[in-house]
Amino acid sequence: MNYRTRIVSSLSDIGQAAWDELVAAQANTNPFLSFAFLDALHEAGCASPETGWQPQYLTLWHGGRLEAALPLYVKSHSYGEYVFDWAWADAYRRNGLEYYPKLLSAIPFTPVTGSRLLARNPDAEGALIDALCELQAQNGLSSTHILFPPERQARALQEAGFMLRTGVQFHWINQGYRDFDDFLATLDRKKRKNIRAERRKVQEAGISFRHLHGAQVSKADWRFFKRCYDRTYAAHYSTPYLNLDFFLRIGASMPQNVLLIMAERENKPIACSLVIHDQNSLYGRYWGAVEEVPCLHFETAYYQPLEFCITKKIRCFEGGAQGEHKMARGFLPQKTWSAHWLAHPAFAEAIEHFLEHESGGIDAYIDELEERNPFKSGADTSG
Structure with a gap:
């Protein structure tokens, strides 16, 4: 041809x-x-x-x-x-x-x-x-x-x-787990104990979570996420690559692939993470917080998305670039x-x-x- x-x-x-x-x-x-x-x-x-x-x-x-x-x-x-x-x-x-x-x-x-x-x-x-x-x-x-x-x-x-x-990257594979506890049961005792302790700290801090799917994400939600995203880059002395216009565009044009996980205390947002997904895979992208809460990063950026994968029967969670710490949470190289x-x-x-x-x-x-x-x-x- x-x-x-x-x-x-x-x-x-x-x-x-x-x-x-x-x-x-x-x-x-x-x-x-x-x-x-x-x-x-x-x-x-x-x-x-x-x-x-x-x-x-x-x-x-x-x-x-x-x-x-x-x-x-x-x-x-x-x-x-x-x-x-x-x-x-x-x-x-x-x-x-x-x-x-x-x-x-x-x-x-x-x-x-x-x-x-x-x-x-x-x-x-x-x-x-x-x-x-x-x-x-x-x-x-x-x-x-x-x-x-x-x-x-x-x-x-x-x-x-x-x-x-x-x-090398670190990916989590869904082995058909019934729920988060079923996944935890496959980890060695020390890892399982540490994860439960991390999740308990967040719960005891009075943090609750909302999962906002695509069209549910308001402009105010995107503004808060951008604020968190910018703070993460600032903490690493870096300049963010993405602007609010970009996030608003993907929220409007590909809502079926967008999930914003919002962490709240007393109905006030304090942190959030953005993941992108399809039917087979979920991709961890960005996270940020306006308050420092012990273990909140792990809960918002890892454990909440893992529960989403298990519920939706999503096969793979790609955790993004680098990060050996992900192995302790069930991600493999x-x-x-x-x-x-x-x-x-x-x-x-x-x-x-x-x-x-x-x-x-x-x-x-x-x-x-x-x-x-x-x-x-x-x-x-x-x-």
């Missing part, structure tokens, strides 16, 4: 129906790949040329039909990616070379594995990779980075000359992938050697983590 290649700087040039139809055809999809989520990031100005995220989506067409696409950005920095290449950029700088701008395929500010090579069939996927390699050869940029693809797509990119990098291509031969060779060494360290780290499995011996923890 002959495809027409087109670089798209605005999703509106593709249209929601065409984009979401292509996304729905993928084996590894999630709400973050939807038109609603990506368009909200762009239109709210969070991922835009002004913030260093210039959309340059690579698309393949046959007639008037979208056959394949790669979410792609020209980046002028490495913020908001969760696969860190700052040292690579610094090495370029110290040798008088420009690392930025670079090409990046990712969902901005979202370390969630999902299809990056969006294609209707293997032929279209192969043509998309070929088009990406041709684009790399023509654009004169330092490098291309594909973040959080599924392993199969990472391997396909490796065959096309990309170098692979691995990382999972390997993540990224693929990298660098134009400069000497730097490509040096980074290839670095990644080989790093990969061995990641494998050893996962083995070490698995030895600290929080579940009782004999408990089924398979996904």
Whole structure:
């Protein structure tokens, strides 16, 4: 099949129906790949040329039909990616070379594995990779980075000359638990005791919770959440990536995927967390509080979402980037992938050697983590 290649700087040039139809055809999809989520990031100005995220989506067409696409950005920095290449950029700088701008395929500010090579069939996927390699050869940029693809797509990119990098996240798997106590019963005694103690502290502090689904979230609720979100970033001396306009947009355009968990004392909100979900997976995203209450973070960002997963029979809870502390709460290590291509031969060779060494360290780290499995011996923890 002959495809027409087109670089798209605005999703509106593709249209929601065409984009979401292509996304729905993928084996590894999630709400973050939807038109609603990506368009909200762009239109709210969070991922835009002004913030260093210039959309340059690579698309393949046959007639008037979208056959394949790669979410792609020209980046002028490495913020908001969760696969860190700052040292690579610094090495370029110290040798008088420009690392930025670079090409990046990712969902901005979202370390969630999902299809990056969006294609209707293997032929279209192969043509998309070929088009990406041709684009790399023509654009004169330092490098291309594909973040959080599924392993199969990472391997396909490796065959096309990309170098692979691995990382670790922590995911909770629902083994068909009847309720939260049924889940707790599978943990070893110390972990089970600690979780019960943490939950009891929150209860004794007089905290109650409301689960607000999509359309139930008012503008005032979003304003309070944004206040909490900003406080979390300020506590880490960071600048928040997302604005109120973005949150209002996803609340209106994808309410079926939005859950806001509100913590209250005497009917006054004091903390909240935002999770995104579909029928199969729940994704922990953001949390914040305006009061310091012992263990409130664990209850709002972990235990309340876990209860939601059990009630709704959601299979997996992805806890986000990093965080060994999640293991004590039933989350287990999972390997993540990224693929990298660098134009400069000497730097490509040096980074290839670095990644080989790093990969061995990641494998050893996962083995070490698995030895600290929080579940009782004999408990089924398979996904």
